Amino acid sequence: xxxxxxxxxxxxxxAGCATPPQAPIAPPRPLSEVLAASPxxxxxxxxxxxxxxxxxxxxxxVIELAPAFxxxxxxxxxxxxRSRYFDGxxxxxxxxxxxxxxxxxxxxRPLGSAQSRIAPEWTRPFxxxxxxxxxxxxxxxxxxxxxxxxxxxxxxxxxxxxxHCYGMVGVGxxxxxxxxxxxxxxxxxxxxxxxxxxxxxxxxxxxxxIELLSSLPRGTGPLGFYEKPGQRVPIRQxxxxxxxxxxxxxxxxxxxxxxxxxxxxxxxxxxxxxxxYKEPAGxxxxxxxxxxxxxxxx
Amino acid sequence: xxxxxxxxxxxxxxAGCATPPQAPIAPPRPLSEVLAASPxxxxxxxxxxxxxxxxxxxxxxVIELAPAFxxxxxxxxxxxxRSRYFDGxxxxxxxxxxxxxxxxxxxxRPLGSAQSRIAPEWTRPFxxxxxxxxxxxxxxxxxxxxxxxxxxxxxxxxxxxxxHCYGMVGVGxxxxxxxxxxxxxxxxxxxxxxxxxxxxxxxxxxxxxIELLSSLPRGTGPLGFYEKPGQRVPIRQxxxxxxxxxxxxxxxxxxxxxxxxxxxxxxxxxxxxxxxYKEPAGxxxxxxxxxxxxxxxx
Numbered sequence: 001x002x003x004x005x006x007x008x009x010x011x012x013x014x015a016g017c018a019t020p021p022q023a024p025i026a027p028p029r030p031l032s033e034v035l036a037a038s039p040x041x042x043x044x045x046x047x048x049x050x051x052x053x054x055x056x057x058x059x060x061x062v063i064e065l066a067p068a069f070x071x072x073x074x075x076x077x078x079x080x081x082r083s084r085y086f087d088g089x090x091x092x093x094x095x096x097x098x099x100x101x102x103x104x105x106x107x108x109r110p111l112g113s114a115q116s117r118i119a120p121e122w123t124r125p126f127x128x129x130x131x132x133x134x135x136x137x138x139x140x141x142x143x144x145x146x147x148x149x150x151x152x153x154x155x156x157x158x159x160x161x162x163x164h165c166y167g168m169v170g171v172g173x174x175x176x177x178x179x180x181x182x183x184x185x186x187x188x189x190x191x192x193x194x195x196x197x198x199x200x201x202x203x204x205x206x207x208x209x210i211e212l213l214s215s216l217p218r219g220t221g222p223l224g225f226y227e228k229p230g231q232r233v234p235i236r237q238x239x240x241x242x243x244x245x246x247x248x249x250x251x252x253x254x255x256x257x258x259x260x261x262x263x264x265x266x267x268x269x270x271x272x273x274x275x276x277y278k279e280p281a282g283x284x285x286x287x288x289x290x291x292x293x294x295x296x297x298x
Numbered sequence: 299x300x301x302x303x304x305x306x307x308x309x310x311x312x313a314g315c316a317t318p319p320q321a322p323i324a325p326p327r328p329l330s331e332v333l334a335a336s337p338x339x340x341x342x343x344x345x346x347x348x349x350x351x352x353x354x355x356x357x358x359x360v361i362e363l364a365p366a367f368x369x370x371x372x373x374x375x376x377x378x379x380r381s382r383y384f385d386g387x388x389x390x391x392x393x394x395x396x397x398x399x400x401x402x403x404x405x406x407r408p409l410g411s412a413q414s415r416i417a418p419e420w421t422r423p424f425x426x427x428x429x430x431x432x433x434x435x436x437x438x439x440x441x442x443x444x445x446x447x448x449x450x451x452x453x454x455x456x457x458x459x460x461x462h463c464y465g466m467v468g469v470g471x472x473x474x475x476x477x478x479x480x481x482x483x484x485x486x487x488x489x490x491x492x493x494x495x496x497x498x499x500x501x502x503x504x505x506x507x508i509e510l511l512s513s514l515p516r517g518t519g520p521l522g523f524y525e526k527p528g529q530r531v532p533i534r535q536x537x538x539x540x541x542x543x544x545x546x547x548x549x550x551x552x553x554x555x556x557x558x559x560x561x562x563x564x565x566x567x568x569x570x571x572x573x574x575y576k577e578p579a580g581x582x583x584x585x586x587x588x589x590x591x592x593x594x595x596x
Contacts, residue, residue, distance in 0.1 A: 096509040140583040175573045198577040211394040275473045279496040285438040
């Protein structure tokens with residue numbers, strides 16, 4: 001009896017309140033075609049003032065920073081980058097199905113004019129200043145998910161936070177919340193790490209080169225730290241795109257989460273129908289639908 | 299107005315129907331302590347008849363097969379393994395944040411007495427023969443999730459299927475459903491790949507050595523296939539544990555999903571409280587809580 005009542009109520013809620021995704025009438029076109037047909041205005045050029053280039057021996061990792069969520073620590077990260085703090089440091093940890101982390105293995109390099117303690121920015125108010133594009137799909141951890149700007153976001157009540165999806169970049173910290181100052185950062189290299197949400201400051205997203213971090217040999221020490229200095233991956237340099245001559249900039253752009261093209265991309269995943277897929281999922285989670293990034297066409 | 303009604307209804311549903319997890323009164327003990335205190339009866343020894351050892355140059359990958367979900371293709375896989383079909387083949391694909399796949403790069407090795415076509419086993423009836431331990435947490439893709447035996451499972455209505463969590467092993471196929479015969483397998487090496495659920499047969503889970511697959515260099519060809527034969531990772535041999543002398547068996551066991559210890563493990567994640575975590579997630583998804591595996595104590 002309880003089970004029946006429950007089902008009925010659940011149906012009422014679904015029908016009356018949430019907006020369950022409807023299957024598109026025509027099969028969606030392949031992603032490549034959808035993107036190729038998109039107007040230029042559906043894409044947003046990355047802001048050079050909020051784009052980091054981290055050069056590893058195997059290639060470049062590009063990170064888009066999210067100042068709408070972590071303005072204080074991002075200002076500190078920029079101070080560190082501009083003082084060349086990261087150059088010559090290393091990726092010190094590769095924890096399977098979790099994170100790759102970089103920073104000072106000895107924790108002795110002076111921070112210069114950067115702050116050593118920053119008030120945490122784990123959540124922020126959910127308000128109209130966020131350009132929020134919601135997803136209707138239900139989520140295990142939050143009342144609602146979607147994208148703020150092009151970053152994956154969750155919301156419960158009046159608080160909003162960035163979601164620890166694959167490729168998201170966070171601010172390492174010790175047990176003390178204020179210890180996350182941006183001098184050690186991590187990228188999520190495995191399944192979404194949602195237990196971290198609201199417990200640490202998320203500063204941005206790797207938009208290119210995440211495979212350089214996710215395919216690193218796993219560290220064999222506790223928490224995936226490399227046990228021998230020779231196992232660490234050296235960081236050649238980290239630079240802010242704004243400090244690089246225009247001709248050397250990559251010119252990346254991200255598909256706007258509030259665009260018609262992105263809506264098609266998401267629906268194409270939710271109701272994926274092609275010769276291979278037989279049974280569309282009918283839903284997507286926020287981490288499965290991160291807005292695509294490309295080099296801006298000439 | 300609609301918003302208020304929706305919230306009220308949602309509250310009713312949560313309070314009256316689902317069983318929302320309650321925060322434990324005392325902080326959970328660390329996972330290591332919980333496991334150390336577990337009775338031996340909370341663990342299940344892997345069945346040698348359903349355990350594969352795949353030896354790569356870097357080490358051993360151990361796979362537990364799930365015959366309750368894919369009896370036909372697992373019988374075929376065992377036939378292939380026992381005829382040494384896989385020995386000398388290779389990992390041919392490493393697709394970032396998705397899968398590593400292995401099999402015959404040339405697709406020419408004869409299958410011997412194994413079948414070349416198998417009726418798909420993408421879902422199965424949800425019935426009392428499954429030892430199902432449900433999770434109360436809501437899921438994006440299915441009405442209910444939990445564990446069948448110790449495998450992550452989802453259910454909607456009367457159909458049940460294994461979930462594409464990190465480390466799950468599936469049966470590669472072409473566009474034709476019957477083409478998945480077990481001669482090419484893949485392991486999920488990135489975020490849960492839930493769009494694959496119900497579209498392909500899942501045959502088991504990597505219970506040891508997934509990092510050997512997930513940290514492989516990514517293939518640069520389409521879909522992450524290796525472009526040059528020299529990039530492939532050779533498979534030395536694949537054997538069924540039952541065919542190996544007892545002294546050489548690893549003796550792995552998995553924590554029973556219906557045990558009191560596992561309930562503590564899950565609650566310890568849902569309401570993680572230690573010196574580092576400040577804000578418990580209050581929920582977990584099925585892929586974040588796969589039952590731990592260990593070497594059986596002497």
